Every structure is written in structure tokens, then in C-alpha cells.
Amino acid sequence: MDNKIVLLGGRGMLGTEVAELFSDADIKVFDLPDFDITNENHLSSVLTDCDIVINCSAFTDVEKAESQQDMAFKVNAKAVGSLAKIAHQKNIYVIHISTDFVFDGNKAGTYAETDLPKPINVYGQSKLAGEKLLAQYHNFYSIIRLQWTYGKNGNNFISKLISLSKQKSILKVVNDQFGSPTSTKETAKVIKEFVAKKPSGLFHYAAAGRASRYDIAKFAFEKLKIKTELVACKTSEFKTAAQRPLNSCFCCDKMQAVLAEPIEPWQNPLGKFLETT
Ligand SMILES: NC(=O)c1ccc[n+]([C@@H]2O[C@H](COP(=O)([O-])OP(=O)(O)OC[C@H]3O[C@@H](n4cnc5c(N)ncnc54)[C@H](OP(=O)(O)O)[C@@H]3O)[C@@H](O)[C@H]2O)c1
Numbered sequence: 001m002d003n004k005i006v007l008l009g010g011r012g013m014l015g016t017e018v019a020e021l022f023s024d025a026d027i028k029v030f031d032l033p034d035f036d037i038t039n040e041n042h043l044s045s046v047l048t049d050c051d052i053v054i055n056c057s058a059f060t061d062v063e064k065a066e067s068q069q070d071m072a073f074k075v076n077a078k079a080v081g082s083l084a085k086i087a088h089q090k091n092i093y094v095i096h097i098s099t100d101f102v103f104d105g106n107k108a109g110t111y112a113e114t115d116l117p118k119p120i121n122v123y124g125q126s127k128l129a130g131e132k133l134l135a136q137y138h139n140f141y142s143i144i145r146l147q148w149t150y151g152k153n154g155n156n157f158i159s160k161l162i163s164l165s166k167q168k169s170i171l172k173v174v175n176d177q178f179g180s181p182t183s184t185k186e187t188a189k190v191i192k193e194f195v196a197k198k199p200s201g202l203f204h205y206a207a208a209g210r211a212s213r214y215d216i217a218k219f220a221f222e223k224l225k226i227k228t229e230l231v232a233c234k235t236s237e238f239k240t241a242a243q244r245p246l247n248s249c250f251c252c253d254k255m256q257a258v259l260a261e262p263i264e265p266w267q268n269p270l271g272k273f274l275e276t277t
Pocket of ligand 1: 008009010011012013014015032033035036037038055056057058059060075097098099100127145146147148149150154156184
């Protein structure tokens with residue numbers, strides 16, 4: 001029998017991609033403004049007659065989270081706790097999405113699932129609190145931590161670069177933040193494998209390889225033949241409300257063991273994505 005799936009945050013950057021990939025499945029998609037995850041009545045009413053819930057909803061504005069701490073914790077933590085309690089009562093498998101921002105970025109190597117989280121901004125703190133509440137109230141779930149995602153449906157580092165390149169002849173990009181740009185299209189495929197296999201626990205997922213934000217900009221501008229000059233700079237040169245981890249690199253061995261196909265180097269999916277922009 002087919003899984004009955006509920007997707008929360010289905011109109012966001014990742015959620016749209018998941019909804020598209022599951023368009024032939026038995027899936028119900030919810031998002032603001034009709035569905036508010038912080039409203040327990042909304043949660044109870046959508047979590048009926050389903051056996052899997054995929055939670056892509058989140059308060060994702062890292063800068064605004066610094067001044068809207070209550071809202072960030074309501075959406076990213078408290079609501080995930082409520083979701084966990086209902087899912088536990090009804091034996092619903094939860095696939096919850098989290099972030100590299102649970103780490104401080106000071107580690108020299110890659111971050112494994114066993115590394116101790118230590119968020120350095122409110123967004124990261126709220127997401128970590130959500131992970132903990134899910135683990136406290138439920139035991140049939142997976143958490144997929146993502147990093148540096150991009151896709152056709154949302155505001156992201158790649159789309160910002162392309163839009164800025166149309167306004168500026170010189171663009172400064174940081175070369176001291178390291179991670180791996182990760183496609184929401186590829187992430188949706190990973191979620192599809194999780195739906196089929198229902199693994200338990202915490203998993204890190206990112207495209208293979210390591211790059212600075214400057215490396216990624218250079219790669220994108222070369223592919224798109226953008227003439228804007230790129231200048232490498234340091235994170236400390238930009239004044240932001242929220243601190244960013246300098247190292248976001250994940251060890252994805254645990255995730256790779258679940259997946260049927262090898263995780264591709266970041267250049268492959270990003271190259272294909274850029275061909276369509
Ligand atoms: N983008 C990244 O680089 C990145 C990196 C690591 C992890 N993640 C994680 O990936 C997941 C998906 O994020 P995304 O990139 O797809 O972000 P997104 O485009 O902002 O999607 C989040 C969705 O959640 C919705 N939402 C916000 N508050 C809600 C509420 N109270 N009730 C119901 N829905 C609500 C948003 O609606 P509105 O747009 O109307 O607010 C939006 O549709 C999140 O868990 C995020 O933490 C993202």
C-alpha cells in the first residue's frame with residue numbers, strides 16, 4: 001500500500017521541489033497562509049490519515065531571527081515539539097529538516113552527526129532546540145541537516161549572486177566560509193529514499209566536496225559567462241546581525257550508507273542548475 005504523506009512548508013524553496021517530485025504520490029501539501037505550524041489545531045487537523053510527515057517549514061531568515069527570537073523559536077522549536085507529540089500518538093514517521101547552523105564552524109575537519117552542536121546565532125539555536133524536542137517526544141523520525149541549499153524556487157546564495165551581478169561591475173565575496181552548495185532537487189531525491197526506507201536518527205547531507213563562497217561564485221560566473229569582477233574578502237568585512245559559521249563542511253558517510261547512488265560533487269548539480277537559469 002502507498003504511503004500517505006503530509007508535506008509541511010510545501011511552498012518554500014525545498015518544499016516546492018519535494019512537492020514536484022512526489023506529484024504522483026498520495027501527498028497533501030500545506031504552508032502559510034492557510035496552514036500555520038505554530039497553531040496546534042492546524043497541526044492536529046492536517047496530521048490525520050497519514051503515515052509520513054515531511055517538515056520543510058521553518059523560519060529561515062537568519063538575519064531577522066536575531067531580532068525576532070520569539071517567532072524563530074515558535075516555528076523552529078516549539079511547533080516541532082507539538083508535531084512530535086502528535087506524530088508519536090499516531091505512529092507517524094517524521095522526516096524533519098535541519099541545518100549546519102547548529103555548529104559554530106570552528107572545527108578543522110568535517111562535521112559528523114556525533115559532533116557536539118554549538119550554534120552561534122538565534123536561527124541555529126532555534127533549529128537545534130527543534131531537533132531536541134523532536135527527539136524528546138518521538139522515536140520514529142529522521143532529521144536531515146542540510147547546508148547552503150539552492151533551487152529554482154527560492155532566495156539563495158546563487159540567485160543573489162546572479163541578481164547582484166546585474167547591478168554591479170565588481171562584487172566582493174567571502175573566501176573564508178567553507179561548505180558545499182547543495183541542490184534542493186537532489187535533496188528532494190534523498191527525501192524520497194527516506195520515505196521508502198524510513199531510516200531513524202540524525203543525518204548530514206550536502207553535495208560532495210568543499211568550496212568557499214568565493215569559489216562557488218567564480219564557478220557560477222564562469223559557467224554563465226558573467227563579466228562582473230569577483231573580489232575575495234573576509235567575513236569580518238561584512239556587518240551582519242547574525243554570526244555565520246566559517247566551516248559548514250559535513251561528513252556524509254552515514255547518509256551515503258542509506259543512499260543507493262553516490263553523492264555527486266557539488267559542481268555537477270550546480271552546473272546543471274546554472275544551465276537552466
Ligand atoms: N536555505 C538554506 O540554505 C538551508 C540550509 C540548511 C537548512 N535549511 C533548512 O531547510 C528547510 C527548508 O528551508 P527552505 O530553504 O526551503 O526555506 P524557505 O523557502 O524559507 O521555506 C520555508 C517554508 O516554511 C514556511 N513557513 C514559515 N513559517 C511557517 C509557519 N508558521 N507555518 C507554516 N509554514 C511556515 C515558509 O513560508 P513563508 O515563505 O510564507 O514564510 C516557507 O514556505 C528548513 O528546515 C531550513 O531550516 C535551509
